[in-house]
Amino acid sequence: MRIHLIAVGRLRRGPEKALVDDYLDRFAKAGRGLGLPPVTLQEVETRGGMAAEAGAIAKALPAGAACVILDERGRQLSSPDFAERIGAWRDGARDVAFVIGGADGLDPALRDGADLAISFGAMVWPHMLVRVMLAEQLYRAASILAGGPYHRV
Numbered sequence: 429m430r431i432h433l434i435a436v437g438r439l440r441r442g443p444e445k446a447l448v449d450d451y452l453d454r455f456a457k458a459g460r461g462l463g464l465p466p467v468t469l470q471e472v473e474t475r476g477g478m479a480a481e482a483g484a485i486a487k488a489l490p491a492g493a494a495c496v497i498l499d500e501r502g503r504q505l506s507s508p509d510f511a512e513r514i515g516a517w518r519d520g521a522r523d524v525a526f527v528i529g530g531a532d533g534l535d536p537a538l539r540d541g542a543d544l545a546i547s548f549g550a551m552v553w554p555h556m557l558v559r560v561m562l563a564e565q566l567y568r569a570a571s572i573l574a575g576g577p578y579h580r581v
């Protein structure tokens with residue numbers, strides 16, 4: 429299994445990047461004993477708007493990977509549900525690619541073709557914060573799968 433994060437825009441040094449790096453690092457450490465690989469981050473930058481971004485994202489998407497987009501119109505999952513899905517992809521040796529759009533959002537064709545759309549609520553968040561939130565949820569998922577104390581309900 430491989431876990432890809434394909435994100436429109438380059439995250440420059442600053443608080444969001446520090447948080448993403450921290451959570452992805454924690455995920456990599458927690459995932460080691462769980463058969464979860466570190467996340468491979470690919471940033472996509474184009475000047476051609478949403479359609480050009482869609483082409484660049486399509487190129488970055490590994491063949492056969494489950495395409496999971498982040499979209500406010502998507503499904504709201506609980507953290508344990510998200511952890512269960514991560515565990516199922518791992519157990520099925522399925523690669524997964526999470527996709528976060530840019531300021532204009534994701535191309536409708538990409539949205540329609542996705543295997544799953546995850547929403548972090550009906551409000552629209554800046555894409556850099558969505559990256560932080562996804563990285564945190566990945567770490568939380570690993571903690572849940574490990575039976576660790578980070579996720580308390």
Ligand SMILES: C[S@@+](CC[C@H](N)C(=O)[O-])C[C@H]1O[C@@H](n2cnc3c(N)ncnc32)[C@H](O)[C@@H]1O
Pocket residue numbers: 497498499500501527528529530531532533534546547548549550551552553554555558
């Ligand atoms: C600034 S938003 C773009 C909003 C755009 N108006 C649209 O219709 O998608 C940039 C990206 O952040 C992600 N995003 C923003 N809010 C989200 C939410 N509530 N849940 C999941 N992803 C979200 C999506 O991937 C989106 O493409």
